[in-house]
Amino acid sequence: MDEDQNDEVSREEAEKAVVTAFLDHWKQLRERLVAGEDLAIARADRFLAGSPQARLRIARRFYSEEHAGRLAALAESEVRELLEPWLETAIDYWRQEEVDRQDVFSRLRTCPTSEYLMVVERHAGGLLVDRYPGDDSFYDDVYERTAAGCSVGGIVRVFKSTGEAFTLGERRSAGAGLKREFAIGYADAGDDEPWVCSVWDTDDDREVAVCIEEDHEEQP
Numbered sequence: 001m002d003e004d005q006n007d008e009v010s011r012e013e014a015e016k017a018v019v020t021a022f023l024d025h026w027k028q029l030r031e032r033l034v035a036g037e038d039l040a041i042a043r044a045d046r047f048l049a050g051s052p053q054a055r056l057r058i059a060r061r062f063y064s065e066e067h068a069g070r071l072a073a074l075a076e077s078e079v080r081e082l083l084e085p086w087l088e089t090a091i092d093y094w095r096q097e098e099v100d101r102q103d104v105f106s107r108l109r110t111c112p113t114s115e116y117l118m119v120v121e122r123h124a125g126g127l128l129v130d131r132y133p134g135d136d137s138f139y140d141d142v143y144e145r146t147a148a149g150c151s152v153g154g155i156v157r158v159f160k161s162t163g164e165a166f167t168l169g170e171r172r173s174a175g176a177g178l179k180r181e182f183a184i185g186y187a188d189a190g191d192d193e194p195w196v197c198s199v200w201d202t203d204d205d206r207e208v209a210v211c212i213e214e215d216h217e218e219q220p
Contacts, residue, residue, distance in 0.1 A: 086119065144185060157207050195213070
């Protein structure tokens with residue numbers, strides 16, 4: 001996409017698309033929850049935690065009728081403020097990708113509709129930004145996003161799709177969950193390269209991060 005085409009999607013338009021998608025998403029979820037649908041059971045496996053019990057506890061809070069109702073009732077300005085931890089990064093990333101105008105909007109609208117927004121800062125340079133889990137990607141696990149093929153790892157930052165802060169317990173669970181997800185993908189791939197995934201310290205309670213890098217100590 002050249003500069004003129006990129007400018008067709010202004011920051012204001014991009015923010016509006018994300019905010020509208022957020023409100024539409026949570027209004028629909030609120031209606032489904034009021035109707036009695038158990039979204040926590042249906043989507044518990046999508047949450048990052050070290051055990052099924054922890055994932056379900058987190059899902060119960062996230063997909064509660066009270067939580068959905070509160071988010072669905074936010075003003076647009078409040079949504080922009082809430083999504084501040086990842087909104088600018090996602091907008092900049094998708095506006096710079098070599099995709100057409102409609103695809104930029106399509107990608108941005110999906111950002112607030114999963115459980116997390118993931119930003120991978122590659123050790124070799126560059127970013128990868130997408131919702132997590134992604135649903136529409138064949139290679140969606142943490143390993144494939146960071147260490148598969150010619151990748152050399154990176155810092156993986158995870159934000160709630162709502163931009164809300166993690167509780168201390170949720171941060172611990174999410175860190176354990178990221179390590180677990182990486183280990184599963186690593187084992188499934190049968191990768192011969194030694195990798196290590198460790199929790200990356202961050203002072204911002206709105207994000208959880210891990211560092212994935214080659215384990216040079218393991219190499220001969």
